Amino acid sequence: MYKIETIALKNKYEGKIHFLKRFWGFFKGGVEPFIYLLPAALVFTFFTFYPFFKTIYISLFITDPRGGLSKFIGLKNYFDLLASQNFLNSLYATFKFVLFTVPPSIFISLILAIFANVNMRGKNVFRVFYALPISVASASAAVIWTLLFNPSIGFINYVLSVFGIPPIGWLTDVKWGIVAVSIVTIWMNIGMNFIFLMGGLQNIHKDLYESAQIDGANLFLQHAKITIPMLSPTLFFVTVVDIINAFQQFGVINIMTQGGPVDSTNVVVYSIYRDAFFNFRFGVASAESIILFVILFALTLLQFNTGERKVFYR
Structure with a gap:
């Protein structure tokens, strides 16, 4: 009798242990990963x-000046925006x-990265200089x-005057406003693009260029047939x-133009900002945001x- 009870008790505990093992396996494989993802999921959800x-x-x-919802109008904000000349x-x-x-x-970042990747003394100094805009x-x-x-005391117009070129209203002329902010943006983007492209260039084996030189390929052909295809994943990402x-x-x-002159630099993001915080049309600004998205x-x-088809993943 005692032996039978011992065997029954043993089977009972073995069943519980087996159940706990199965539950723990299910928890480890099916529940635990989601627990680790939960903080990030909450952050993404709320923000x-x-x-x-x-x-x-x-x-x-339609919203009131304080952002409160006044009247439901459906997709009218979208239709009005798509018909708006502004x-x-x-x-x-x-x-x-x-x-x-x-x-x-x-293009400029690629040229700078190619020059900075040449084996020469002091190349690390040039790399630092080229990447400096990222720190500003x-x-x-x-x-x-x-x-x-500045049209009066600006250094750029001073340099132009040395070559006999009349001063340009960079921030006041409709034709030059978009050019001025584009120059600044290009200068700011060069640093980050240079770092990415430089990293990509350093992963290209030198043997490829040596083989191309033996075959008689000039510098232009080497970069056209080797650098661009091998760098295509980085170029695609940067683009x-x-x-x-x-x-x-x-x-x-x-800061530079406030959307001017004559709305020539009034890009969509600045238009959203102006509609929301100057005109207090939060519904319209929200519709603009969704259209931009x-x-x-x-x-x-x-x-x-389309572009990824031309990317060469080695």
């Missing part, structure tokens, strides 16, 4: 997802700004360049990031569907 869906919600209303001009200024900043900044805040850079672009940053540019424009999302998908 990314909730504001995003709240913006969509607000864009469907908003279409903001879109045009934004695409123009992207075109003026992204290709030149990537956008507000500080905007103030410095505003002084340089996507620069386009997104250009669409979101605000600080330089706010859709444009960026579509452009990013287009880049991944």
